[in-house]
Every structure is written in structure tokens, then in C-alpha cells.
Amino acid sequence: MRLLLQTSSRTKLFSYLLTLFILFIPNKNSGQTVQGDIIGIGVSHTIQSAILNEERTIWVHVPETRSDSNEAFPVVYLLDGDSHFTSVVGTIQELSARGNSILPKMIVVGILNTDRLRDLTPKHGNSENGPNTSGGGEAFMDFIQKELISFVGKTYKTKPYRLYIGHSLGGLTVINTMLKRPELFNSYIALDPSLWWSDSVMLEEVKMILNNKNLSNETLFVGIANSMPSGVTLATVEQDTSKQTQHIRDILEFTNKVVPHSSSQIKFNSNYYPNESHGSLPLIATYDALRFIFSWYNLNQNIISLIINPNVTASTVIKTLKNHYEIVSYKMNYTILPPESLVNQFGYACLRRKLYDKAEAFFKLNVKNYPNNSNVYDSLGDYYAEVNEKDKAVSMYQKALKTGKGNNYSRNKLNTLLLKEERSH
Missing domain, CATH: 3.40.50.1820 (Alpha/Beta hydrolase fold, catalytic domain)
Known part of the structure; x- marks a missing residue:
């Protein structure tokens, strides 16, 4: 180094x-x-x-x-x-x-x-x-x-x-x-x-x-x-x-x-x-x-206002995001998907603001685009845990552990969730 x-x-x-x-x-x-x-x-x-x-x-x-x-x-x-x-x-x-x-x-x-x-x-x-x-x-x-x-x-x-x-x-x-x-x-x-x-x-x-x-x-x-x-x-x-x-x-x-x-x-x-x-x-x-x-690479500033605007649907936001990266792909002359880390951040930002439909849409977009990345399943699991769909959360954390090399944070969340279920019974 x-x-x-x-x-x-x-x-x-x-x-x-x-x-x-x-x-x-x-x-x-x-x-x-x-x-x-x-x-x-x-x-x-x-x-x-x-x-x-x-x-x-x-x-x-x-x-x-x-x-x-x-x-x-x-x-x-x-x-x-x-x-x-x-x-x-x-x-x-x-x-x-x-x-x-x-x-x-x-x-x-x-x-x-x-x-x-x-x-x-x-x-x-x-x-x-x-x-x-x-x-x-x-x-x-x-x-x-x-x-x-x-x-x-x-x-x-x-x-x-x-x-x-x-x-x-x-x-x-x-x-x-x-x-x-x-x-x-x-x-x-x-x-x-x-x-x-x-x-x-x-x-x-x-x-x-x-x-x-x-x-x-x-x-x-x-x-x-x-x-x-x-x-x-x-x-x-x-x-x-x-x-x-x-x-x-x-x-x-x-x-x-x-x-x-x-x-x-x-x-x-x-x-x-x-x-x-x-x-x-x-x-x-x-x-x-x-x-x-790279003047054409950056996301339009309006996307933030679209994301946090409760009157704008999740499908509109996702379409805007996809359209932007289609333009970027044309300029770069190869396919560029919306970056996993950026979409992940958008998803968590919506989750914190209780914009659940948009959070789900962002996390599912990452699952579709990056199916071999364990983190996308972990993030979707966090969404399901937040909206109390515990069975789906468990499934996503388990999927995260089986994808690639897995990760410790998914294992810890899964164990915590299963322990809570045992105690509730």
C-alpha cells in the first residue's frame, strides 16, 4: 500500500x-x-x-x-x-x-x-x-x-x-x-x-x-x-x-x-x-x-422533493430514477443501474419518514437490480420489520445470510426477531 x-x-x-x-x-x-x-x-x-x-x-x-x-x-x-x-x-x-x-x-x-x-x-x-x-x-x-x-x-x-x-x-x-x-x-x-x-x-x-x-x-x-x-x-x-x-x-x-x-x-x-x-x-x-x-451524471435536485412529497406516488419516483440512469447509460455507452448504495439510502430516508410505499419500492428495486448482494435483502427485511410483517422480515434476513458471503448484521437482526417471537408466545 x-x-x-x-x-x-x-x-x-x-x-x-x-x-x-x-x-x-x-x-x-x-x-x-x-x-x-x-x-x-x-x-x-x-x-x-x-x-x-x-x-x-x-x-x-x-x-x-x-x-x-x-x-x-x-x-x-x-x-x-x-x-x-x-x-x-x-x-x-x-x-x-x-x-x-x-x-x-x-x-x-x-x-x-x-x-x-x-x-x-x-x-x-x-x-x-x-x-x-x-x-x-x-x-x-x-x-x-x-x-x-x-x-x-x-x-x-x-x-x-x-x-x-x-x-x-x-x-x-x-x-x-x-x-x-x-x-x-x-x-x-x-x-x-x-x-x-x-x-x-x-x-x-x-x-x-x-x-x-x-x-x-x-x-x-x-x-x-x-x-x-x-x-x-x-x-x-x-x-x-x-x-x-x-x-x-x-x-x-x-x-x-x-x-x-x-x-x-x-x-x-x-x-x-x-x-x-x-x-x-x-x-x-x-x-x-x-x-x-459528467454534467449529465448527477441526479436532478428535484428527485429529493419528489421523494419526500407525499402526493407523488412511488411509481412516479421510481420511473424518474430509471429514466435518469437510462440517459446516463446512453452517455457512458453501457448499462448503468441506479447505484445500490444510493437507492438504499433513499429507501431508509423514506422509512424514517414513514413513507412506506416509497421505502418498499426503493428496497425492491435494489433486490431486482442486485440479486447477488446480501445487503439488499437485509434492507428489505428492515422494511418488513418496521411495518410488522415479521414472517417476511425473517425470510429476507435468511435470504441475506444465504446470498454471497452473508453478513453478521443480518444474523443479529434475525436472532433478535426470532427471540422476540419466542417470548411473545
Whole structure:
């Protein structure tokens, strides 16, 4: 286990409302991996790359699941993994767990560097860069496509949706991959990309390629740091011709002119961060990029008002929930069911408010969608126990014990319920 920090991100209104809504609902999911005083968020793998003729190290974070879960996840591939792994994992965890459904839960694969300049540059540097090993971007793309993605798919339970994140030269690599092999990833995040590299050769390529490819299935977000020297502003930087401003001028040309005016049909957004430097940009820009890319993933805030409105039927609420995840499934290009943990929380929230028809509907929806998960039977058992249908509660607790690896909390509830029945006789 390595890299043991987590970071938090800004909270949005829906997260806050949902947290209030489900407050004090017991969470039966296990927490982070804990060993003594260590909280682990990832594991390390070493891969022997035949393409690069060297060993490569990756750090992998997998979302927490129950022991009987067979859940698979989309995958984030992160360049400069040793620098950004903890922040990206923390951001995704914050937005996909503990009542948040802003993002899907995702595996994060942090790719560590051996020869960064070689791997993250598509062309050899010019004479001003001095002697170096640059220009190995094509071989690095081969490694990603033919070795790394295959290794991750064989080692972990993955879904076909993939996202690529890179900063600086990593951002340059992300854009290069999007142009040359767009089928590798569904979404791309380029953070202050070094488009200036090798006399801005990539920027010139972009102008041609984007008008000759249909990228309507891809999404790109570009974060732009304030790298301008004192006295230069966004209003004046495009007229500046100094080397000091080449970095931001190339990015601004790419984001303001080249991509928007292309015929690629790519889903695109960018944001300039006046208070962030090249080094401080990745944390906040990654957050914004994820919110943009998955803007359609989050449940509409109106669902909470529908759930707690006694005049809205359970069937209406369930239909609304299903319709939302049908849209999400279309966007992700594979079937996504309403998450068991979120539906479970809705069920308990309704149970506490004595909205019994809705609580039953939520718990039964989970039984239908996740029949191999012991917890869904336990939760339905809690509903039956609450409405005094004791025989059905006993049946559900017994079913929970027989499903997967079972669980101790179902056994304790079952024993307590049976003991009460004996005493009543």
C-alpha cells in the first residue's frame, strides 16, 4: 500500500441537500483499507513493457465495494501519477461516495515516470532544448494502448469508459493522443498543456487534424493557468511576442480559436484560472473538468422533493430514477443501474419518514437490480420489520445470510426477531 493521503473538494448544493436528507442513515459499506494507523488508497504494480523495454510502475485505486459485489468501474488513466494520484483519487471519491452521485465511482491508474521527457513529447525538441531523449510519444502511446490498458482490464473489473488526464507535457500528450488515437479514451483533460513544445508543432498539427476528424463521441476540457509575467493581461498577451508568453498564447489560440472553429464536433470546454500558477492549477481544474465531463451524471435536485412529497406516488419516483440512469447509460455507452448504495439510502430516508410505499419500492428495486448482494435483502427485511410483517422480515434476513458471503448484521437482526417471537408466545 502506498500514497496514503486524501484531499477534499468543494461542495455543491445537491451534495449538501442530499447529505441532510440521508443524515444518520447507517452505512453498511466498509470504509477505507485500514492497517494500524495507515489508511491506504491504492496499490502498486510493476509491468514489464516490451514496447518500452523497461519496467513501468503504476499506482491503482479501486473504489470500495462490499465483499460480495461484482461491480466493475470506468477507468481514469493519470499521467505523472506520483504527483497527482492522491488529489485525483480524493476528488473522485468525494464526488462519487458518501451520498454524492455527481460522478461514477472510478478506478484511478497513476502512471509513474521513468523518462518523462521521452514519453510525454510527440516530437524531438529543437536545438534550444539541448541534447535530450525527447520525441518518444508514439512508443508511449503504443505502451498505453497495447500493454497498460490490457493489463488493467485483465487485473481489475473494468467498464469500457476511459478518461485520460495530463498536466504540462502530460497535457500535451493527452491532446496528441486525442488527435492521433481518439478511440483510446472517451474523455480527455489537458491541464495547462505545453503546446509550445518543439516550436509549437502540435498546435500546427491540431489545425489540420481537427478539421479532418469527427470527434463527436469525445470530450475535452482544458485548464489554463496564469503564467503571464507582471504587466501582461489576457487583453494584451496575444500581441506579446516574447518567449515568456508563448506557453499561454499557444493554449489561448488552441482554446479560443482552433477548437471552437473546427469541424470536429468535439464536446469542449476550457477555463482560465487567474489565481492559479502552472503548478497549483491541477487540483482545482481537475475538479471543474470532471464536473463538466459528467454534467449529465448527477441526479436532478428535484428527485429529493419528489421523494419526500407525499402526493407523488412511488411509481412516479421510481420511473424518474430509471429514466435518469437510462440517459446516463446512453452517455457512458453501457448499462448503468441506479447505484445500490444510493437507492438504499433513499429507501431508509423514506422509512424514517414513514413513507412506506416509497421505502418498499426503493428496497425492491435494489433486490431486482442486485440479486447477488446480501445487503439488499437485509434492507428489505428492515422494511418488513418496521411495518410488522415479521414472517417476511425473517425470510429476507435468511435470504441475506444465504446470498454471497452473508453478513453478521443480518444474523443479529434475525436472532433478535426470532427471540422476540419466542417470548411473545
